[in-house]
Amino acid sequence: MGRSPALLPLENRSVSHTRLVSWNMSKLLRHYTPGRSYFVTVVTHNRMPLLIEHIDLFWQAWDIVHTKHGLVWVVLPDHFHMVVDPGDSNLSALLQQVKMSFGARYRKRVALSRGRVWQSRFWDHAIRDENDMNRHIDYIHYNPVKHGLVKDPFKWQHSSLSDFYQRGLYSSDWGCHSRPEIEGNFGE
């Protein structure tokens, strides 16, 4: 049974998402260098579920510090997973900037003068090869189902799955009927 993927309205996409749509897989792989791309998991302080409600601030924080490297991503209420190529930056410093930028915007919006927004530590894993990359891409796209937020991964708007679907990299019923077998530690 055919159906269209759940696409974000264009105005809800940040600059970096819009650019991602036009990338094809060969370009994705050209940007990906073994040992230079990292899977990261970053969690909010006390797992406060604030990211989706303030998703605009989240992408503003990314756009300010990093314009092109969020290749694969999912944002959940209390954490995010992403494949990041930090380029010439240091991964920890980059994530610290994103966390601080979001934190400042969030506190301003909710009129908090102080308070932690993020867990201080984050999980990172250097992508080893193409298989490892694919495993992490699937893990990211299946994550909203894993966390019980949706039954169909295409129903979760806050991931790069629809971009990958548009590029012909997933079938429209991927993850709906069977659970992808994805082993490993992902910093959940």
Ligand code: NI
């Ligand atoms: Ni997760």
